[in-house]
Amino acid sequence: MKFQFNLVVLWMQLGVGVESAVENAITAIYGQFVVLGCSFTVSDKSSLDKLFITWQRKNAENIVHSYYYGGDQLENQDPQYAGRTSLFLEELKNGNASLKLQKLTFQDSGSYECYIDYKPKPDPSFVSVNVVAHYDEPILEITQKLSSCLLSFKSRGYPKANASWYKGANLSHSLSSKDSSYTSEDGFYWVQSKMEINVTEKHSSYTFVLRNPALNQTISRTVHLLNLESITGTYHPPNNYPLIASCIILMLLVIFVLFCSYSSTQLRRQEMLMVN
Structure with missing residues (x-):
């Protein structure tokens, strides 16, 4: 059902008719898929084995997808599209020659031509694809x-x-x-x-x-x-300078007393050694 919904929406958007040479425009999302619409009039369902469909880039020789002799013929497909294209084979009997292009890249942007060889022979149709991508969270x-x-x-x-x-x-x-x-x-x-x-x-x-x-x-x-x-977090100097100064002076006094005590002890030891 999801596939059918996507297909119907795209056909409504394109208003496809290959008898008209008007180029339809599609905005597609990077990494997702797009359906390029193309149709023809079926005169005799038993004659579909003579149907010839070619999708290619407009004004270019590179083949996007080919169908003839009752099946896909991908020998000459451009490697850029390998494994990413498909027709709706069950819809051919209804005149639907649309192409599904998957895993879109920015290189897929451009104009595509749908050429059909069938009686009655329709005019080529053209579809323009613009691949875009949503911006990520900044x-x-x-x-x-x-x-x-x-x-x-x-x-x-x-x-x-x-x-x-x-x-x-x-x-x-x-x-x-x-x-x-x-x-x-x-x-x-x-x-x-x-x-x-x-x-x-x-x-x-x-x-x-x-x-x-x-x-x-x-x-x-x-x-x-x-x-x-x-x-x-601007630093504000403390306003208790007197307390800090007192602590510094006290520490110096303690160091001085310890030094004096140590010097006195050493002096007495030297005097005792001299007496002995």
Whole structure:
């Protein structure tokens, strides 16, 4: 039932009809699967052994999936798609030539062409796939300086997201920040946003917002800070200097008495040795 639900939703979204050369667009999630819709008119179910289906990248020669002689023919399949493609074989008799592509990567983004050789022969259909990824829970780093505090949030996703900082819960005016991003080996974007503030108020709060428009994803996190003195634990010298001074003097006196006693004992021993 879950499979049937996904298939129906995608067909409703695409409004597929290969007679039309309109390119349909799908936003797909990294690591999941997508169904590329394609259909044809079945004239005679007994003639399906003459059906020829080819899925390939638009304006490219690399084969994504082939079907003919009544079965899948994957000898010439691009290795990039090996083990990740399948047709709905039980649906061919109903004119459904849709392709299921699993374990999506960012390299799967692009346009796909569905070519069918069958009577009546339909026009090729095109589907555009955009693979995106949700951003992870942001990693917060706080660096305390002498008179300021550096707040930094970092997160991973795709495509490049927008980062903003705000004072408190007021999201109408963004604050100045230093943003950077880079692409990791697996194709993900790492977005980092830093903001340095002077902690002068008794209590301060700042809100970090990360927006990924491709998935309509918004992550909002608020950081509450105490004043600088509370954060750093500023050391206040004790005000009981007289007591400390007295203890130091007493310790010196004890050391002096012990030294005198030791010297007197040594002197008497030397006198006794001289008498003997």
